[in-house]
Amino acid sequence: MKFVHISDTHLGYHQYGLQERAQDFYDVFDEAVDFAIDKKVDFVIHTGDFFHSSRPSNQVILQGINILQKLKNAGIPIFVISGNHDRGSQVRDVSPLKILEPSGLRLIDNGVTEYDGIFFAGLKYISKAGLKQIGGSIKPIFEKYLENMGNGFKILMLHQEFQPFFPSSNLYLKNEIPEGFDYVGIGHYHIPQMPAVVNGATVVQPGSTEFTAYNEKEEEAGKGFYYVEVDGKEIKPQFIKLSRKRPFLYYKFSEENIEELAKQIKEDIEKLEGGKKPVVVFKGFLKELTYKDIYKYLSTEGISEEEGSILHLHFNLTREVTEDEGLTVIETSTEKINQELKRLIGDNELFESVVETLNFLRTFDNIDEIKKYLKENPDAIDI
Known part of the structure; x- marks a missing residue:
């Protein structure tokens, strides 16, 4: 038996408000499907966040149908659960993945299904x-799921927050996964992990197929999916890196070396071998310079979206403020903001729900995207 495990494809995400980025998310999803078809796998599993939104556009739904049609034509079923992005809003609406069921998607959000002697159990976010x-x-x-499973290979599909990947979570894999499953596929955490054995089950987290918010750890781990071969009792997961992803160039920003940095970026761009134009990411601090100043320095080396050398320049910069007593402080502090928010809300459970919602909105890159999403999804803030 062999199958592909993919997760967090976030189909339809117009990162930075760019159509090119939305196409990137489709391209890597399509690449994973092409691999599955080429390997003639028995099935595909997807552990959540198939779509980036619970209300995908008509164009994005068509992209999903195209993905599924390729699998259907190859005779490969795909089993999917809903993630936090595409689960719908509780009783007010259903997951948009329901729309894709006539195209061959098998949604197993809360229960067990059997296929060719293999049992699939799913739990949405x-x-x-x-x-x-x-x-x-x-x-x-999960214990109830096991009661409804017969003798055969047992797969559990989750999209959930576990320690230590999500420090604020109270869920631990060793405490939550009962013995009896053979394979546990987990979505939600975007950095792929080495497979581990927990209570007798092989636990696999493939991460996301593209960057929804770039960071160095994700770059180091790579973007991809797992190809899993099962030979008797031996389960052999192999991480497959995607080749169609857009390159990201990450730099620690310092005003003191802006000219040297511009030259380095130009050299790094020239080293790229064709394909897609890169996204350049700056992380660091601003003191005297403005964003306009940074663009000016970069343009002297021919680095700009207008000149076509890069797709996008993304700033993750914080301005430093020097107080009268000479101490340097950061303008914003997430920890202090959360403390004040918790004090104002009062109720701890409501506070956690608000923070969870805010963390979701932080996956968008600017206020215009957030406004657009909230306008299209008036019931998205489900707290």
């Missing part, structure tokens, strides 16, 4: 508030 409503543990759900 549950928020922290939702976890508290069920007692804080998802293990009883």
Whole structure:
């Protein structure tokens, strides 16, 4: 038996408001499907965030149908669960993945299904508030799943936050995964992990197929999916890196070396071998310069979106402020903001729900994207 495990494709994400980035998310998803077809796998599993939005556009739905049609034509079924991005909004709406069921997608958000002697159990994303409503543990759900599974290979599909990948989570894999499953596929965490054995099950987290928010750890780990071969009791997951992803060039920014940095970026761009134009990311601090100044320095080396050398320049910069007593402080502090927010809200459960919602909105790159999303999804803030 062999299958492909893919996760967090975020189809339809117009990162930076660019159509090119939306196409990037489709391209890597399509590459993974081409691999599955070439290997003639028995099936594909997808562990959540198939779409980036619970209300994908008509164009994005068509992209999803195209992906599924390729698998259907090859006779390869795909089993999917809903992630936090595409789960719908509880009782007010259903997951948009339901729309794709006639195209061959098999949605197993809360239950068990059997295919060719293999058992699939799925659980869609549950928020922290939702976890508290069920007692804080998802293990009883999985134990009931096992009661409905016969003799055969057992796969559990999750899109959930676990320690230590999400430090604020109270869920631990060893406590939540009961013995009895053979393979546990987990989505939501965007950095791929080495497979591990937990309570007898092979646990695999493939990460996302593209950068929804760039960071160095994701770059080091790479973007891809898992190709899994099962020979008797031996489970052999192999991480497959994607080749169609857009290059990201990451730099630590310092005003003191801006001229040297511009020259280095130019050299790095020239080393890229064709393909897609890169996204350049700056992280660091601003003191005297403005963004306009930075653009000016870069343009002297021919680095700009207008000249076509890069797709986008993304700033992740914080301005430093010097107080009268000479101490340097940062303008914003997430920790201080959260403390004040918690004090104002009062109720700890409501505070956690608000923070969870804000963290979701932080995946967007500017306020215009957030406004557009909230306008199209009036019930998105489900707290």
